[in-house]
């Protein structure tokens with residue numbers, strides 16, 4: 001089977017964590033951009049990447065690279081590719097794209113041109129065009145076009161890997177699963193010690209933390225991937241990889257995982273999501289104000305993703321909340337590493353503690369920071385700062 005470049009996309013800020021994951025599951029890193037990491041391998045290799053990666057969004061297998069200066073040239077090149085080697089005329093096809101080209105003002109036009117090139121080829125060969133549309137539950141082809149450079153990929157993930165399949169009940173402003181996993185990996189969390197998650201919302205951080213602690217492959221939760229619709233899908237290999245992943249997963253967690261929220265609705269949703277993810281028995285849930293969250297002895301990681309606020313009145317109210325988080329850290333969380341994930345930097349200053357690190361992330365388009373605080377035990381005091 002031929003090797004090809006494999007591009008794994010992710011949100012901005014995540015490549016440092018994605019690169020580590022790729023290396024740790026035995027693949028090389030060839031290059032990195034602000035929102036992707038490139039490795040290489042065969043189509044079979046994409047099965048392992050889809051199953052084990054926590055922070056990647058889409059595993060894209062390169063089919064062809066060429067230069068195109070106009071939509072017609074794109075059509076010509078795409079039409080010449082032997083698509084029938086990769087899928088059947090009866091498959092459902094979706095074309096997605098990332099396009100920055102002066103002749104294209106609406107990327108849907110590039111998708112359409114590329115889709116036409118593919119389905120017209122099938123028509124020429126088999127007198128039948130594959131059905132096509134926006135659903136990503138069948139074959140997905142991805143077009144990357146910048147300047148003259150065009151790259152056509154098979155999207156072996158189909159739906160992005162951030163859709164693990166466990167978040168049946170999303171609430172307001174949930175974190176994407178991949179972002180939550182990256183935030184946990186950024187703390188160095190491996191499952192030793194406790195993980196405390198006040199303001200847990202729909203439970204994403206607690207669920208991802210539990211899956212990391214258990215070494216549970218995130219891809220086990222999903223039953224549909226783009227690669228399953230391709231010719232030559234290696235089903236025996238997929239079954240073998242899933243078996244390997246199940247055998248690797250731990251049965252127990254050393255520390256405690258505690259998730260709380262002031263909203264009973266949030267806790268109800270978080271519990272249901274954790275149940276769907278198969279990790280509810282490892283998480284203690286409680287409805288309470290963040291300041292009442294139990295913090296057991298033994299240290300570990302404590303992370304909050306507080307509301308950022310949009311309107312001025314809201315932001316003024318939140319100043320007290322952020323200051324309260326600083327007090328909670330100082331008084332109740334000694335011996336822990338404290339983290340706040342927020343998109344509001346002026347509010348973050350109200351915490352009033354010295355940050356050890358400020359790690360950049362993006363939640364959709366919102367620039368965020370994961371703020372790290374070392375919450376010393378005993379005589380060493382946290383330094384209260386007027387401005388950090």
Ligand SMILES: C[S@@+](CC[C@H](N)C(=O)[O-])C[C@H]1O[C@@H](n2cnc3c(N)ncnc32)[C@H](O)[C@@H]1O
Pocket residue numbers: 171172173174175176198199200201202203204205260261262263266288289290291305306307308321
């Ligand atoms: C941005 S959301 C957290 C989203 C979460 N990371 C997820 O993925 O779903 C903020 C959460 O803080 C909770 N919250 C706000 N004020 C609180 C307080 N004083 N004590 C506890 N929870 C609070 C809200 O109910 C909401 O669920």
